[in-house]
Amino acid sequence: MMQTAFLSRTISFLVLSTFCACTNVSKIKEPQPNMPDTWYRNAVIYNLEVSTFKDSDNDGMGDFNGLRNKLGYLADTLGIDVIWLAPFQPSPQRDDGYDIVDHFAIDPRLGSMAEFAGFIAEAKRRGLRVIMDAVLNHTSIEHPWYQAARSDSTSMYHTWYVWSDTKPKDWDKGMVFPGVQNATWTYDEVAAKYYFHRFYDFQPDLNYENPAVQRKALEILNHWLAAGLDGFRLDAVPFIIDIPRTGSENPEHLFSVLTAIRKTVEETNPQTLLLGEANVSATENIDYFGEDGERLNMMFNFFANQKLFFSLAEQDPEPLSKALEEFKEKPALCQWAFFLRNHDEIDLARLTKRQRQRVYDRFGPETNMQLYERGIRRRLAPMIDNPRLIRMAYSLLFSLPGTPVLRYGEEIGMGDDLTLQERLAVRTPMQWDSSRHGGFTQADEPFRNVINSGEYAYEHINVERQYTDSTSLLYFIRTLVKARKSHPEIGRGNWDIIPTSSNSIFAIRYYDEDKQLITVHNFSETSEQFTFDKSITDGFHIDTVLHNEQPNPNLEDNELEGYGFKWLQLVSNRE
Template structure:
């Protein structure tokens, strides 16, 4: 198996992870200082949010130079040091590659908008106004409103699938593709292990710029503020265009030419499963098209089982992956509550495939209230209630001033429960951090959890249970997603042993007598069933991990 199949990806939102320079903003040196923690935690792959030079109007997703590091975040020498030290600890590093658009301040766009005759004009997407003088077509921006902005100087509209200061590159222009390929070579030559490609399903648009048909199921209800106007149309011309696949194949071929690297791609959260699976290609496109299928689901046994069974079946020979949180989503603990967040951790780290975790979720971090004067996210201005700042608060490392994140006031406010920091949770056998660490240790030690087959099994109402099996090892995972106790038949499969429970407030359990498993309300467990032939002793993870301070 490849490292990106066996490993666990951990997203570091760079500005909020650790500040080494003392300016209130996280940076590359901060990540270097916290590498011992990531190694101690047990993750394998660090995904860094954009670190490039940028006006930082959208947390770095508005790039002005893809071959450098923002001065507030570090230097190229810092990145070289991070790669060297991370690799020395067995950690891989993946960069966030923003190539659907640039900042409007990028030199390419400044040249492009300077004149219709400039050689860079076709590097971006320009169109004449409609006959009435309005936008060229009905395409919508993901952030709300038209995807077109008028440029007075040249008398044409430019396309921006996201914010107006993020003009889309024209991927039908060969010079654009080659320029991006040069960027990819630049970072691969420096030793990065691959890329998470931002909004990869937006790269190529319809060449005829046809109007998109209306979405007859459009629901502008206030509980869906991010997508209220975006989803008024079916996006068959401005995203998920068939021609995206050719561009991705070129990128994959280039990445593969460097050996054991990975290509991960972000897709729209609501991409239908059938369309999502096409981004594997014939194993010549993305290694991992990010699977957000669990995100919009109700957190119920029935919904989870139905989706996971379908996904695992339809993915065929390709490798699955799952995530429940990232920098664009409300925090898991705010969505599901304390017990639900523990069950989500168990689910993510025991399903077949590559899991992706978001920094701080291992602490049970919740959304943070951001006062209006401290709001950073421009999405909040365009669609009130859609801002993503609450899920991007700084990581609390200790009980000191500014929670050990910085020596000055951080760029976003810290959470209210500052006592739930890394240093305290590392010493607490019942903490979310201890649970995550035990889960990661268990996953790493189990052939079944890393590479075994997945098969859901019959379970009581409100309970989701599945087996992870190799020829010599069998693990049962059971999640009770109800507020009542329940019993799960082992069918009969003694001897069995509970290795881990999400309910650390309950008495410890070990060997199971009888043929049924008792589950408390909102409890998830991992059970070793059968007697696998293992050359080494099975780790005793039924007992709490010995508390110790993570190396820092």
């Protein structure tokens, strides 16, 4: 049986006043005043696709009624706070819904507007917030706007897209999907012009230099806020605001568009979340957050994600430590979102070639596991293939200085289907139980196969099987969610990476008013002893509030077994 995560035993640690010279981490800083609080600072976000979550009408595809019926699982069993929905608008489905033909409607296969409203109402009743992917950079080539634009150069919609009379010199630069995509400028036979598409050639980019396009984007966002959404994950933010005529690879950007978006959505709902997909450098972050936090209020930390996987591959936390320090500065009201997996490939483009190859060798050695000349298209469980390391990685995720984001199915360790095209490998239907099609649908055939063979088949990996098993990954993730909510200092406090006597140990301290928490993770597969500077623990006793299950009783209190971890509460001796 798994040892309970919330121990209350007091333990003591050896402390050193100096450290070995090889320790390469930041110096200890004095606590600073706590940060302003916002609702999203300590939320747990859960990402899903309606189509792959739960089918209610037995047509083989998930729908809003099916999702509504599973809200008890999300709110009560898992304890998450925010549901992030992938696109659910009408689409030809050439890019799994990211090629939209009507931004104001719902794909009828997923339900009606009334059923969407019923889902939103039930989510709110259960205390859940809902955000959606806002795909504003481009439309489907089948969108009525583009069809009007290509067929008539005098149409108002013609200037809604980006055109060139001649083939640009950089027609094959700045592609999002290298190895699959061949160009960013493609000739349209009907328009007799080249059109710009940052993504696939069936996804023409909208022209945000046109004020009419900006107004329409704001109208789209306000439409869904009025329908009950609490915010948006803005898809491909740098590409929404880039200016293609200034170059495909290093274009100029219209950051004023982000300011206008934030201002407009907050006029409708001051608590609106704008979570940006912006894989940018540390020096660019301020442009996306805004100097005073007046643009995006949250962004994914892609750089830390890439360095995390490199650290795991190397069994060395230093790359992650440096990444966190490099991206530490941000406006006070803004927040980082951290994740292990999402709906796309693990993007390793910001690693060096050698670093990327190291991650490939460790986590995606086969060619069909790799994608776009930069990433890995696998789910976490089969990729890591080590239960102890999986748990350590999730403990780390929930203890990083930001908001944790969890991908559906990761809480039970779902596998991937590498026979599917590109990123669909990690978008298979949710596995609820051991019945036919994993309880996802009672139709004869699902629209996309549930994983039904091997060790990750639904008969072996499913919610029902893990729900009552205290040693299961699901039980552990539930424990992590509770632990995170018990320690809001992680999301709203200040933090420092603190030195230890082992280069394999990653330790980070959080402080919020009178609360202090230290989380300690061993990146090595072998046991490691660790000690803190005595200034950190003087005047405190230390309670272990979370650790890996079944800790080795032969280890010392200041020793972590391979891939072990502990969350340590510092309690003043005066209390």
